[in-house]
Amino acid sequence: xxxxxxxxxxxxxxxxLNINEHEDNNFEVYKYFEGEFEKLISTNAExxxxxxxxFYIDNSTTCNAFATKRNxxxxxxxxxxxxxxxxxxxxxxxxDSLIFxxxxxxxxxxxxxASLYKNENFSFSKFMLxxxxxxxxxxxxxxxxxxxxxxxxxxxxxxxxxxERPFDLKKHILEYDADKSAANKVVLxxxxxxxxxxxxTDGEFLALIYCALGSLFITRVLFNYxxxxxxxxxxxxxxxxxxxxxNWHPHPAIRALNLLDSFNVFISDGYPHLxxxxxxxxxxxxxxxxxxxxxxxxxxxxAGLIFGDMFSEIEKSNEYNNYLHxxxxxxxxxxxxxxxxx
Numbered sequence: 001x002x003x004x005x006x007x008x009x010x011x012x013x014x015x016x017l018n019i020n021e022h023e024d025n026n027f028e029v030y031k032y033f034e035g036e037f038e039k040l041i042s043t044n045a046e047x048x049x050x051x052x053x054x055f056y057i058d059n060s061t062t063c064n065a066f067a068t069k070r071n072x073x074x075x076x077x078x079x080x081x082x083x084x085x086x087x088x089x090x091x092x093x094x095x096d097s098l099i100f101x102x103x104x105x106x107x108x109x110x111x112x113x114a115s116l117y118k119n120e121n122f123s124f125s126k127f128m129l130x131x132x133x134x135x136x137x138x139x140x141x142x143x144x145x146x147x148x149x150x151x152x153x154x155x156x157x158x159x160x161x162x163x164e165r166p167f168d169l170k171k172h173i174l175e176y177d178a179d180k181s182a183a184n185k186v187v188l189x190x191x192x193x194x195x196x197x198x199x200x201t202d203g204e205f206l207a208l209i210y211c212a213l214g215s216l217f218i219t220r221v222l223f224n225y226x227x228x229x230x231x232x233x234x235x236x237x238x239x240x241x242x243x244x245x246x247n248w249h250p251h252p253a254i255r256a257l258n259l260l261d262s263f264n265v266f267i268s269d270g271y272p273h274l275x276x277x278x279x280x281x282x283x284x285x286x287x288x289x290x291x292x293x294x295x296x297x298x299x300x301x302x303a304g305l306i307f308g309d310m311f312s313e314i315e316k317s318n319e320y321n322n323y324l325h326x327x328x329x330x331x332x333x334x335x336x337x338x339x340x341x342x
Contacts, residue, residue, distance in 0.1 A: 008054055008073055017057040017080045026084060030057065033083035033133070040137045041076065048342060050074050050148050053141075057083075063229045065136050067143035069156040074144045078136075085228055090129035094295045098124045101210065104287050105280075109210075112203030122197055124211065131215035134189045138182035145342055146174055149333045164247055169327070171248040176324040177334050179255055183262035186212050187270070202274055209267065209274075213281060214288030216259050221289060224252035225305060227296075235297060237305055242313045244320045253310055257321045260285075286310070 009016055019030040037055050045053040053074045058064075060079040063086065068075040102113035116122050147156045190208040199205065222228040226238035243251050250258075260282055267276040286306055293302035310317075328334050 005052070005054055009056055012070060012073070012075075014056055014075075014077075015059045017059045019057065029083045029087050030080070033057075033078065033087075036130070036133050037076070037078065037137055040134070040141075044138075044141055045074075048141075048145060050144060053144065065140055066157065067140040067147070069144065069147035069150075074148070076137075076140050076144065081229070085231070086132065087129070089222060089228065089296065090125060090132065092123070092125040094292055095125040095128060097291045097295065098211070098288060100291060101207075101214075101284060101288050104284055105206075108201070108203035109206045110203070112199075112201060112205070112207035115199065115201070115204050116207055119197060119199075122193075127193065127208070127211060128215040128218070131186050131189065131212045132219050135182045135186050135216055135219065138185040139178045142178040142181040143174065145337060146177070146333050149336045167245050168248055169245070170331075172245075172250050172324060173327050173331050173334070175249050175255075176258060177328050177331075177337075179258050180262045180328075183216065183259045184266045186216065187263060187266050191271075205271070206274060206276075209263070209276075210281070210284035211288060213259065213263050213285040214292070217256055217285050217289045218292050220252045220256050220259070221293070221306065234299070237297065237300060239305075239308070242316070244316060250320070250324065251317070253313065254317045254321050254324075256310055257317050258324075261321070261325075 003011070017030070019027060019034065022030060034055075034057060041053045041055050045051045053076055056075070056077050058066075058077050058079045061081040062079050063081045064079045065082060066077055068077075099113055099117045102110040105113070116124070143156075150156065187209065190212045191205070193199075193208055194205050199208070219228075224240050226240070227235050230236070240252065242253065244254070249255070260278065264276060264278045264281055267274060290302055290306055293300070293305060297305075
C-alpha cells in the first residue's frame, strides 16, 4: 500500500511547520517558498526517477536546508527560519542600485542591464532571490541523487548550515559536487528567464548571468559572515576563520571559487557565442555583491568584507578547490552520476 506524504511524515516523526497557523505576512512568504520547492520537486523527481521526494518545512528557527535518505524515503526540507531570514535579506530595497552594475561593462552588456531594468515585469530582487532558491534546491536534490547511488540501506543526511563538525573528506567531496551541479542549474534558470521575458540579446543574457552568480556570491557572504541567521538590525559581520580540512562543508571562500569555475566552464561549453571571460564574471558578480552589501550594511567597509572573503587566502583556496575537483572525479558515487549524465 502506497503511503501518503502526511502518513510518511507522521511515521518518521518529523517536526513540521503548519503554515496555516500564520495569518501575518509570514504566511505569504512560507507559501511562496513551499510552492517554489514543490514545483521544482515535481519537475525533477520524475525526470531523474527518484519519486517520491517528500518536502516539508521543519519547525526550527535556524536558517537551514537539508536532504535525507531515511527508511528508503527521499526527503528534502527547509527550516521555518530559512524563508523569513533569506526573504528579509533579499528585499527589493537592497537591490535598488543594481542597475549601476551596467557601468562595469561595455555598451552591449550595459544596454542589457538597462533593458532588464526597464522591463516592468522583471524584478532584480525577485530574480536574485529565485536564483538563491534554485541553487539551494538543486544543491539538496543533488545530495538525494548521491544518496540513491549508495546501495546499502544506511540512512544519510546532509545539511546546509555551516556548523562546526569533525572533518570528513567524503562530505567535502559530495558538497563540492552538489555546489557544481547546482551552479550549472542556475545558469539554465537564467537562460529560462531570458526566454520567458522575451529578452534576446547576448548583453541581456550576460547581465542575467552576472546577477545570477552575484546572487550565489551574496548567499555565500551571508553565511560566511554569520549574517544570514541574524534576526535584528543592525547586522554585525562575524567572519568565519579560513580552513581547508575541517568541518563537513568547504570554507565559503573555496565554495565561491567552485561556483565561479562552474559558471565559467558551463557557459563556455553550453553558450560559446557569449565568449564568457572569467575576469568579467568575477568583476561583475563581486561588483553586484558590493552594491548589495552597501545597502545591507551601510556603516561597514563592505569592500574589505568581500575581498577579505574571496582573496585573503586565494592560493590556499585555489589549491584546495583543485584538490577537491580531482578527488570528485575519482569518487565512485560521482563517477556513477557522471556516467548516467546526471
